[in-house]
Amino acid sequence: MASTPTIPLPRWLPATLFAGAMAGAFWRIPDAPSPAFALAPTATTTVADSAPQAESLPASASGIASPTLTELPDGRIACAWLASADDTNSVWFSVRERQGWRPPGRIATRESTAGALFARTDRLDTPVLHAEGGWLHLWYAGTAVGDEVGRSLNHTVSTDGGASWSRPTRLAAAPWPVAGIRLSAPPTALEDGGLALPVSYGGVARHSGWLRLAATGQIIDLPRMGDSEGRLPSVVPLDGRHAQAVLAASPAPLTTVTTDGGRSWQTGEALPVRAGDLPLALVRLRSGRLLLAVNTNSEGKTLQLWLGEADGRSWRLARVVEEASDGAAEFTEPALLQTRDGRIHLAYAWRRQAVRHLSFGESWLEGDKP
Amino acid sequence: MNWVAAYGLLAHGLLFGALATLLPLGELRARAGLFATGLALVVGIAPSMHGVFGPPSLTLLQLGLLQLAGKSPSPMDERTATGFLFFAGIFYAATLGWGPFDPYALGYQPWALLAALLPLGIVLAWLRFDAWLLILAVDLAGYAGGLFANLWDALFDPLLAGVATYLVLRRVVVRLIAARRR
Numbered sequence: 025m026a027s028t029p030t031i032p033l034p035r036w037l038p039a040t041l042f043a044g045a046m047a048g049a050f051w052r053i054p055d056a057p058s059p060a061f062a063l064a065p066t067a068t069t070t071v072a073d074s075a076p077q078a079e080s081l082p083a084s085a086s087g088i089a090s091p092t093l094t095e096l097p098d099g100r101i102a103c104a105w106l107a108s109a110d111d112t113n114s115v116w117f118s119v120r121e122r123q124g125w126r127p128p129g130r131i132a133t134r135e136s137t138a139g140a141l142f143a144r145t146d147r148l149d150t151p152v153l154h155a156e157g158g159w160l161h162l163w164y165a166g167t168a169v170g171d172e173v174g175r176s177l178n179h180t181v182s183t184d185g186g187a188s189w190s191r192p193t194r195l196a197a198a199p200w201p202v203a204g205i206r207l208s209a210p211p212t213a214l215e216d217g218g219l220a221l222p223v224s225y226g227g228v229a230r231h232s233g234w235l236r237l238a239a240t241g242q243i244i245d246l247p248r249m250g251d252s253e254g255r256l257p258s259v260v261p262l263d264g265r266h267a268q269a270v271l272a273a274s275p276a277p278l279t280t281v282t283t284d285g286g287r288s289w290q291t292g293e294a295l296p297v298r299a300g301d302l303p304l305a306l307v308r309l310r311s312g313r314l315l316l317a318v319n320t321n322s323e324g325k326t327l328q329l330w331l332g333e334a335d336g337r338s339w340r341l342a343r344v345v346e347e348a349s350d351g352a353a354e355f356t357e358p359a360l361l362q363t364r365d366g367r368i369h370l371a372y373a374w375r376r377q378a379v380r381h382l383s384f385g386e387s388w389l390e391g392d393k394p
Numbered sequence: 395m396n397w398v399a400a401y402g403l404l405a406h407g408l409l410f411g412a413l414a415t416l417l418p419l420g421e422l423r424a425r426a427g428l429f430a431t432g433l434a435l436v437v438g439i440a441p442s443m444h445g446v447f448g449p450p451s452l453t454l455l456q457l458g459l460l461q462l463a464g465k466s467p468s469p470m471d472e473r474t475a476t477g478f479l480f481f482a483g484i485f486y487a488a489t490l491g492w493g494p495f496d497p498y499a500l501g502y503q504p505w506a507l508l509a510a511l512l513p514l515g516i517v518l519a520w521l522r523f524d525a526w527l528l529i530l531a532v533d534l535a536g537y538a539g540g541l542f543a544n545l546w547d548a549l550f551d552p553l554l555a556g557v558a559t560y561l562v563l564r565r566v567v568v569r570l571i572a573a574r575r576r
Binding site: 046225 | 396398399400402403438441442444445446447448449486489490491494496498499502503504505508511512515518519522524527528530531532533534535537538539540542543544545546547551552
């Protein structure tokens with residue numbers, strides 16, 4: 025470094041500025057308590073009517089994809105999804121009132137995202153909705169050019185049940201925006217008030233990560249999830265320190281497990297479930313058992329529900345939700361949620377034309393005929 | 395106002411202006427740089443760069459500002475660029491998925507990184523490399539001020555690696571041409 029420009033400063037000034045900045049940087053480091061999963065409380069009421077109820081959400085635009093569910097503090101169900109119109113896609117949102125689903129509205133568009141981030145945005149992708157107390161979080165991926173170039177992870181929040189949303193902000197989830205970041209499942213709540221989001225990275229070297237957020241929303245860790253090869257993970261906590269992630273893969277979903285609250289992940293065994301390489305959904309029921317929604321092949325013509333024991337090792341086919349062989353048949357990107365009243369909700373993209381919502385009690389999964 | 399987003403947009407505008415000053419325009423270079431900065435902000439070049447590359451590092455921004463201000467030679471010479479490229483190659487390979495360890499994650503809880511930068515700062519101060527010491531101080535101040543959630547993003551970015559690659563390749567080409575002329 026022989027030829028640096030001459031700066032006529034007192035000798036002590038650069039060193040003092042450096043020392044001050046170093047002290048400030050040390051002070052800024054966020055707290056990161058030892059991670060532990062916060063398990064959902066047991067159901068306060070039992071579901072009297074276990075029979076399934078199926079409905080389609082009100083129409084939005086075409087090209088329906090990636091529905092995501094959450095339960096609001098007052099017990100209503102909220103859903104967000106992607107839909108396309110005029111060569112551009114947006115994130116739509118609706119809430120299920122007592123009399124049915126409210127007419128949907130757009131809550132994130134490429135224009136609103138570009139305007140907030142001061143960055144070109146071509147497409148939106150993979151929204152994930154999550155209610156945390158009075159806050160409603162929405163994370164979604166955005167792409168600057170085409171489908172893959174300049175992908176970033178964005179976050180917006182609503183404090184009035186989805187009526188209005190804050191200007192989105194970009195999350196520093198990768199050193200390089202072209203890394204093909206995607207979301208796949210809702211976050212897992214942590215005991216320290218934080219959340220952890222499973223994300224997958226495409227591009228040259230694929231892998232999946234566990235994006236840990238502090239209670240303040242700051243990113244505080246991003247451990248790798250075993251030999252995931254960029255597959256889309258869905259995570260359930262088994263207890264305070266153990267969790268299992270199921271990764272979409274063909275011919276069977278793969279697993280990766282953690283025994284230290286998500287700090288490190290080790291590759292587990294493949295599930296004894298026939299599956300395609302499409303996004304799946306996993307939820308831990310109040311009974312402790314696991315429920316998996318999965319397509320049996322990569323064309324998405326069959327959507328099944330599999331019930332697993334609490335240890336995640338033994339599984340059986342519980343229900344066939346959709347099955348068709350025509351060319352337009354596609355029942356994909358399921359989302360699962362169990363609400364506080366014990367009822368289970370499944371949403372999925374139905375033939376890319378609508379979001380289909382199915383709700384049922386756990387005992388319906390015990391039926392004789394799948 | 396999203397200050398982080400505003401930083402990214404403005405920084406890319408300035409970097410585009412700094413790029414324009416590399417053109418052989420003689421006395422018009424400074425004006426061309428300012429014009430290019432404004433042009434980038436107005437016609438969508440800066441938002442596109444921001445979307446594709448994300449917010450640039452403060453190191454790259456400061457080097458760009460020095461270029462825009464006509465301060466030469468730049469602190470980033472060929473030897474510095476070579477050393478940085480060697481480090482960046484290993485860093486980005488690991489971060490993009492090769493190997494079990496992701497060094498990028500260290501930047502969220504940068505205790506070890508700051509501990510490594512402390513002796514580096516002491517060496518820079520001892521050898522009176524004030525430019526790099528100030529650049530590093532501004533990087534750390536940017537992180538301390540909340541401009542970056544990850545300290546690595548304040549220190550360097552892929553565009554800076556691109557600049558370093560250009561400097562290294564230019565040196566190689568110049569040497570090749572000089573060798574052929576002998």
